[in-house]
Amino acid sequence: MMNAELTPLVEVNQQNIALVFCDYLKSKKIAAQVAQSDKGYVILCDRELHDHAKALFEAFIQNPHHDKYQQAAWHQGKVTELTDSNDNLLTVFKRNFLAHAGMVTLTVFIACWLVYGLSVFGFAMDMFNSLKFYSSLSVESVLSAPHRLFTPALFHFSLLHIAFNTMWWWQLGGAIEKTQGIRHLVLVFFVSAIVSNVSQFYVSGPNFGGLSGVVYAVVGYVWWMGYLMPEKGLNLSKPVIGMLLVWLLLGFVDLLPVNVANTAHLTGLLSGCFLAYLYSIRHKQAQNK
Incomplete structure (x- = not known):
């Protein structure tokens, strides 16, 4: 509960823009929150600091994808409440979870957890044998079961393993799908799953699994898109990149x-x-054509 008296600052039609700027205001010690309206999302701020917040917003809207705004969002590390206080925490979480992830992101996310759930309830070997990579890689084996090129990515060996992978997949895969569409995320998923699975097979054989190769692919994609084309709205803070590379x-x-x-x-x-x-x-x- 915030003690400061809040007043409307600006209304925007993109939820992520509202959330990121709200977190930035909080990082500047300005009380703020986001409320959903009929037309979009209203950013509320401390009445006494309204003029300062307005100046910050005018600078923000010129380059909303600057690293400093993304870093502020990461540092807050919590979900911003979008509706009135009658919504419980679970309702708010589900709304924000679904808002960030598109159809492809959710499909892969659910598939991983479904496979893991079946494994926990006694079907681990059945699931692994159905999804594992080929014992011997050949044209004949690929043609007979093409799904095995990518399905090892859906099998996880522990709760920590799947939690880590699906968290990053939801965060970064969802960002790719929301900003660039389904086609780009599908391409990243299948290319990276096949490349990482084939390369791992040649190094260690067929007994491996997990979404980690795909997760590192979405990390690389978002990282380089932020560097090469920051105007597309995809970026990853340097501390996060550093942590994953370490x-x-x-x-x-x-x-x-x-x-x-x-x-x-x-x-x-x-x-x-x-x-x-x-x-x-x-x-x-x-563009040059």
Whole structure:
């Protein structure tokens, strides 16, 4: 509950814009919250600091995807309440969870948790044998069961494993789908799943699983899109990028307490970076025609 008296500052039609700026105001010690209206989302701020908040918004709207705004959102680390206080926490969480994720993001998310749930209830070996990579990679094996090229990404070995992977998938996959559409996320998912699975197979054999290769691909894609085409609205803060790259490095030097598919992580990251680079090149070529 905020003690400051709040007054409407501005109304916007994009939920993410309202949430990011609200978090930025909080990082500046200005009380703020977002309320849903009939036409969009109203940002409320401290009445006494209204003029200062207005000046900050005018600067924000010129470049809403600047790193400082995204970092403020990360530092807040909580969901902003969008409606009145009659909504319980679960209702608010579901609304925000679904608002951030599109059809592809949710489909992969649900598929991973469905497979994990069946594994927990006694079907682990059945699920793994149905989804695992080929014992021997050949044209014949691919033609007979093409789904095995990507389905190892849906199988996870522990609660921590699936929680970590699906959290990042929801955050970054959802951002890609919301800003660039279904087609781009589908491409990133299938290309990175196939590339990371094939490369991991050649290094360690068929006994692996998890969405990690795809997760590192969406990390690479968002990272490079933010660098190459920041106007598209995809970016990742440097501390987060640094943390994930350090985790990747620790896996290669064998300092992690769990078995890690290092090759899948690396090739997934590279495939995501490459897809972002390829998109930027094709976009510039189309503009020059």
